[in-house]
Amino acid sequence: MSGQAAEQQVERSTQDGPDIVVRTAGEADVETAAALFRGYLDFYEVDVQDADAPRAFLAERIAKDESLVLLADVPGAGTVGFAQVYRAFSSLTLTTAWILNDLYVAPSGRRTGAGRALLREVLRRARAAGVAGVQLETAYDNTVAQGLYEAEGFVREEFHVYFHDLSGRTSAEG
Numbered sequence: 556m557s558g559q560a561a562e563q564q565v566e567r568s569t570q571d572g573p574d575i576v577v578r579t580a581g582e583a584d585v586e587t588a589a590a591l592f593r594g595y596l597d598f599y600e601v602d603v604q605d606a607d608a609p610r611a612f613l614a615e616r617i618a619k620d621e622s623l624v625l626l627a628d629v630p631g632a633g634t635v636g637f638a639q640v641y642r643a644f645s646s647l648t649l650t651t652a653w654i655l656n657d658l659y660v661a662p663s664g665r666r667t668g669a670g671r672a673l674l675r676e677v678l679r680r681a682r683a684a685g686v687a688g689v690q691l692e693t694a695y696d697n698t699v700a701q702g703l704y705e706a707e708g709f710v711r712e713e714f715h716v717y718f719h720d721l722s723g724r725t726s727a728e729g
Contacts, residue, residue, distance in 0.1 A: 575669055577676040580624035580637070585614045588624055591637040595659035599694065613639075625676055627660070627669040635664020638673040640681075643690070650687040653677070658691070658700070670700075674707050 580588045589610035596603055603609060616622040616639070627636035639657040644650075655677055660670045681689050691709065693700045705711070 574630060575667065575672040576628040577625050577672050578628065580613075580617060580626050582614070582617055584624075584626060584634075585610060585617060587634050588613050588617075588626060588637050591626075591634070591659055591661060592639075592657070594661050595637075595657055598659065622656075623677075623680070625673055627664070627673050629664055629667045629669055632664055632667065635667065636660035636669040636673050638677055640677055640689075645687055648687045651685070653681050653686050653689045655689050655691040670703055671707070674703065678707070 592609045592613055593603075596609060613624065617624055621641070623638075623640040625638045625640075626634050627638075628634050637657070637659055638655060641654045641656055643652045643654050645652040655674075658670065658673060660667075660673075678689060689709075691704065693704070701711075
């Protein structure tokens with residue numbers, strides 16, 4: 556995802572709402588992104604013991620160019636949403652894939668189109684990078700997000716997802 560930091564203001568959505576600017580988060584945006592990240596973790600009821608851990612985690616990902624972090628700015632509301640994408644590889648297609656690991660819009664930014672703008676920008680950049688596909692997961696009961704994903708062309712797969720927690724702590728259900 557290197558070289559993407561130069562692309563700052565790329566997506567403007569005027570459908571059913573104000574001009575939304577989606578931009579790449581840089582090191583100067585860590586505090587803003589971290590506040591949204593904490594909201595995302597709260598939404599999924601993740602118990603974070605160290606209040607600084609979300610900021611430190613994002614700062615490291617951004618500094619090391621290990622993820623693509625996008626921010627959505629809505630006129631009059633400020634920066635209301637973020638998305639975080641990780642690179643992956645698909646053995647079944649022998650190509651690169653992306654994992655849209657995090658997508659969150661703060662309550663103040665909901666129904667503005669910020670989530671859709673973030674999702675569309677992820678897909679636009681994935682196409683431009685020649686990525687085979689974008690994968691994401693969401694909670695079974697997050698029907699609002701599921702509706703957005705399906706409206707934007709995502710298809711629910713029938714695979715069973717398994718996870719083996721090696722951290723020694725109980726993971727949040729969802």
